Amino acid sequence: MKSYSIQEINEVLMGTIVGNTSIKITAPEQLELANASEITFIGNKKYEKLWKTSKASVAVVNEDISIEPGENKAFIKVKNADLAMSQVLEIFAPPSPLFEIDIHPTAFVDKTVVIGKGTRIGAGSYIGPKVKLGENVTIYPNVTILDECTIGSNSVIWSGAVIRERCHMGNGCIIHSNASIGADGFGFRPDPQKGLVKIPQIGNVVLGNNVEIGANSCVDRGKFSATILGDGCKIDNLIQIGHNSKLGQFCIMSGQSGLAGSVTLGNGVLIGGSASITDHVTIGDGAIIGGGSGVTKNVPAGVTLLGYPAIDARDALRQWAILKRLVNESKK
Structure with a gap:
């Protein structure tokens, strides 16, 4: 399980810490459901009233917040809490589904397909004639790409x-x-x-x-x-x-x-x-x-x-x- 101190999280957000807590953060969660080891967000002043009953020890908040964090709790003040939330979610995001091999043997890949470096093709996928796949493309199982398509680098195509x-x-x-x-x-x-x-x-x-x-x-x-x-x-x-x-x-x-x-x-x-x-x-x-x-x-x-x-x-x-x-x- 991933866990971070408030200081480690703020190294990513580059906000201002108000208050202090020694509790390690293990996950993000919405304000009403968070427990003491979870970080939450207050992106609008109308939700400030919910902080009083929240069990979260840390909240990412906008700079104009008008309340204090309280004992053994802390705020990370940022310009935009909603944008900061996306950064926190990236920190705690689980890994993507694994590929044991780059091109699964059950995938059909036409002999004319051009495949960029680092591209992966999942089981049961069909890649038709004259398709061009850029670098680091991820194609999950059971995807169909028909003739003469081009897929740009770093694109992801999910199953089905x-x-x-x-x-x-x-x-x-x-x-x-x-x-x-x-x-x-x-x-x-x-x-x-x-x-x-x-x-x-x-x-x-x-x-x-x-x-x-x-x-x-x-x-x-x-x-x-x-x-x-x-x-x-x-x-x-x-x-x-x-x-x-x-x-x-x-x-x-x-x-x-x-x-x-x-x-x-x-x-x-x-x-x-x-x-x-x-x-x-x-x-x-x-x-x-x-x-x-x-x-x-x-x-x-x-x-x-x-x-x-x-x-x-x-x-x-x-x-x-x-x-x-x-x-x-x-x-x-």
Whole structure:
């Protein structure tokens, strides 16, 4: 079991220690559940009241905290406790699943595959013709990577993921279990003789550097060219990204949200859980789409929308307040 003194942890965080404790820290834990040997976090002043009953001996806190740690307890004050939390979690993170050998004998690797130094391929995986794998790529068991794909260095692909033909990933990407990259876009047209005719989807998917795709999410290939996700995009579990959509850098999509075909997101767009964006809509840089919202038209940069159909957040809140007041009055 890993254990660290508060001084050793602060060597990583480079914060300011207030108070003192001799208790060794063995794990991080949330404020309400932590015991004496665990470190916790207070990232918002509204949670300060919970410290009084917490059993934790150490908390990483923002610099503006207004309480004292107490006897045999200590705070590590930092500029941003939420960011510091990620550093603490790295300290205590258990090792990744082991590979006894770099390429498992049950994996099928086509003779034309180019494999970079330090790359590992797990049991039961399929790596198709003319695939190029960069250096230090980790492919866990039962992954499928089809013909002519490229996977950038230091990327990780978890079990069950499928990377369809001719798709390309940058460096440092993470694809979680059962994600689908490059499935056919949803394209059909009615035909009097044949019913619904499938429209061929001959494009691909291009992921930038440091893109993360959550479990059971789908990024469909383009009909003509590419579906593109820019550097640093983070996609939650259970997300649908339709064909020919284009995401700028550092976009975030929360669980069960979806983009229809040919949606364009600027840089730094945030989309809340269960939000839906109709086809051919453009959302400007830094815009925020609230959870459960439905976007049916273009969105300017920097605005926040709520509701279904989505409107300016301030207008949505006013409407909801009026409706609530009318309902309450009707009950009198």
